[in-house]
Amino acid sequence: KMVTEMATCLKEARGITLKDGTVDRLCAYARSVAHFPTALKEFEWRNKFWLDITREREAAGKPDLTPFHTELLLKARDDGHVQFE
Numbered sequence: 001k002m003v004t005e006m007a008t009c010l011k012e013a014r015g016i017t018l019k020d021g022t023v024d025r026l027c028a029y030a031r032s033v034a035h036f037p038t039a040l041k042e043f044e045w046r047n048k049f050w051l052d053i054t055r056e057r058e059a060a061g062k063p064d065l066t067p068f069h070t071e072l073l074l075k076a077r078d079d080g081h082v083q084f085e
Contacts, residue, residue: 002068003027006050009065013053040082047073051084 003023010016040047051073054064064070076082 005066
């Protein structure tokens with residue numbers, strides 16, 4: 001769900017189209033590293049990119065293209081896992 005939203009966002013907000021099969025490849029990669037401990041890190045270089053697009057669109061009166069990501073990111077902030085305004 002999140003990868004599909006992000007692919008749509010990249011296309012609409014930045015004009016970038018991912019190659020066919022990207023979603024399947026990313027899901028396969030996620031399964032292959034499922035045992036690896038993960039955390040919300042490097043906010044400025046990863047998740048902030050998506051938050052910036054969300055905020056740009058919000059300022060322009062346009063809908064969020066990554067609502068699932070935004071929801072999880074706001075929850076992570078509210079739970080104290082990451083800090084941002």
